[in-house]
Amino acid sequence: MNAYPNYHVPRIAGQNYDYLVNALTEYKKGERNHPTMRAQGESLSDQDIRNIATYLSSISK
Ligand code: HEM
Structure with a gap:
């Protein structure tokens, strides 16, 4: 489970689908x-x- 950190992280709810995939x-x-996000990305398949x-681009900001 990821905890929301108390330092700056980007807002990604409601972002464009292609932007998020990229x-x-x-x-x-x-x-x-970015080391934390590389760790997140490495654990994910393309699917x-x-x-x-799909989820993040469907929810509102
Ligand atoms: C399911 C988990 C996560 C997803 C889907 C996710 C998604 C993303 C995406 C799409 C970006 C790029 C935003 C942009 O360029 O505008 C990003 C950047 C970032 N995320 Fe995450 N994130 C996750 C978990 C985390 C966690 C656990 C942390 C820290 C505790 C974190 C910290 C950051 C930071 C600091 C950046 C900016 C990195 C940079 O400057 O390249 N993220 N995240």
Whole structure:
């Protein structure tokens, strides 16, 4: 279970689907270097990423 941290993290609810798929795929491939998010991305399959992006882009900001 992830806890919401008390430092700055991006708002991702309601973001564009393609934007979210790209961001998570870049963390997964190591093309973005943020360590916490790389750990998240590495644990996800491409299908997981599409499912998460579908959900996040469907909820309001
Ligand atoms: C299901 C779990 C998670 C998902 C789906 C997720 C999703 C995302 C996405 C899509 C971005 C890119 C946002 C953007 O570029 O506008 C992002 C960035 C970020 N996330 Fe997460 N995240 C998750 C868990 C976490 C956790 C557990 C933390 C910290 C405790 C975290 C901290 C951050 C930070 C600090 C960034 C900015 C990194 C950077 O500058 O590259 N995330 N996250």
